Amino acid sequence: MRSLVPVAALVASMVSLSVGTSFAKHLFATVGAEGTTALRVGLAALILNAVWRPWHLRPSRADAGALLLYGGVLGAMNLLFYLSLRTIPLGLAIAIEFSGPLTLALAASRRPIDFVWIACAVLGLGLLLPLGGLSGGLDPVGVACALGAALCWALYIVFGQRVGHLHGGRSVAIGMSVAALVVLPFGVASAGTALLDPATLAFGLAVAALSSALPYSLEMVALKRLTKQSFGVLLSLEPAIGSLAGLAILGERLSGTEWLAIAFIVVASVGNTVSASRRRPLATPILPA
Template identity: 80%
Template sequence: MSPTIRGPMAAQGVLAETLLPVGALLGSIVSLSVGTSFAKRLFPMLGAEGTTTLRVGLSAVMLVLLWRPWRLRLSFADARSLVLYGTVLGAMNLLFYLSLRTIPLGLAIAIEFSGPLALALVVSRKPIDFAWIGCAILGLGLLLPLGGLSSGLDPVGVACALGAAVCWALYIVFGQRVGHLHGGCAVAIGMSMAALVVMPFGIASAGVALLDPAILGFGLAVAALSSALPYTLEIVALQRLSKQSFGVLLSLEPAVGSLAGFMILGERLTPTEWIAILCIVVASIGNTITGHRRRNRGVAVGVSPV
């Protein structure tokens, strides 16, 4: 093959290799946001607790059937770490869905991002890192119900979102402890443990409504959109993208969540709330770009687990 032909074909191959993982990750973010938006439609029938139970429970079933984690041999230390990992995952999902009762999806995601962002910045030592801290604090200050310039969001909803943020940071910590295990099996076990954590709350809230065939069918679609499909697409992206590029793209999730909330749920944000989301997105992107030098310390924002 002549160089004149090989050159354009090689360029097309490189472009395809770049577009595939980027498209996969963006598809994952959109799928997660759309799935969560549809999940919110179940609140009148199941409540936030019942919706969480249905979504996490069905996701666990899908992941267990897909990865067959019973083949994984675990030490006592690994089993304990997986229990902690799954417990935090369940608490994070429950708190996040509780926050959605009173605050818009995009804002809940933005507040939740403060958890992994704080974890990544806690090891910061460079002056530029304090710029990202300031940017994140400004965004949160515009959202938290503290009066003044804040958007006056419901305090309970904000508290639940902040609780989910803390859980996301702990999820990363415990997730690193099981990082040497098979990823799919570890997530399947973790999601199963999460289902056990949230199930009592869901049964108390929704009762036998969880077994309604129509609701189960809708819940299955929600679980596929918000867990099975995003996780599969993220695996494709992680295999081909650097952690830095992955983190930058993941930082767009609050904005995508806001758009999904607007298009599916009719959630309208004020200019102040959009500015707050922009501040948090910029802080997350900035931290990802400048923080790649700290990777050997094992701190990263990681995959969105909600």
């Protein structure tokens, strides 16, 4: 039974993230995607600062620079991801964004089996990109924003590894604070004083807790008890979980081709994770936007 606790924690973190992001889309009509990002990231930063008290961290100059980069790409990743949600379904946005860390993981591929996972990832992504009419008419701008978020997620992993020797909770709190400084100007420019509406703030606080504070906390529980291989395999299910959340909460129905694309991306991620455990330490990505 104890072995199920970290698995349940990681699955719960992905469900919480997907549910929180689904609810966040309800704020788009009031404050727009930019304002929603500002509320989610800004309030999450306040929660994480209250919990972890990052002012006790004393980073070196090099570590401080890495933390700034880490927080900067975190902010850009959140902003681009929420901008993509204006026009494409949640599950597909997550699947496209997943190509970032997956590409990073596959970059060092050398064995023949690795090229099978590369082919699965390319095929899955190809089915989603609005190139040959297979994607069901996905908005090119939305797809471009999701691809930008994918690049930011890959950079987030790279910069996150550079601060991996620091206190995890405090590093995340500082990173989220920097991210808030990045996205707040966009939110204020888009929504203005609507961000201060009490009802909007209360809803934004719930979104921040569900999509940031709670998932990150549950993830830490999972990371302490799961092997990196198990963590990576379970995390690969996130596009499917996001699609189910989008269907249940937002009524976002996907075509058979889009579900097939998600399946290819999940298979590529699972396969790479299993293969990676046999040849090198797995770079474990933190949950995405």
